[in-house]
Amino acid sequence: MIFHMPACSGCGNCSMACSFHNEGEFVPAKAAIRSVERDDGQGYLISFSQESDEERLACNGCKECVKLCVPGEDLENIIMEYMEKRNNTGQPG
């Protein structure tokens, strides 16, 4: 699921925090969250994985990533929106 986050700098802290909290290691590629560069416009796109597989975790809404995000309030709001949409669509993960 993808969201636009105008205040995101693309620092990658969220991916580090997510992988460390959920996997015990700093492997951002495994994280449930990714910041993705936009072709135009301000900020980044935030991508959440909804299903875990061998490569990537699924976002469980723990909000550990928020703790290392400077515009953390914005990220927290996005996570809440993600969780609500995920629950409404009945998607796993």
Ligand code: SF4
């Ligand atoms: S809220 Fe989701 S993306 Fe953030 S640390 Fe938890 S599992 Fe990872």
Ligand code: SF4
């Ligand atoms: S969401 Fe926050 S922690 Fe993640 S890349 Fe953007 S500014 Fe950095």
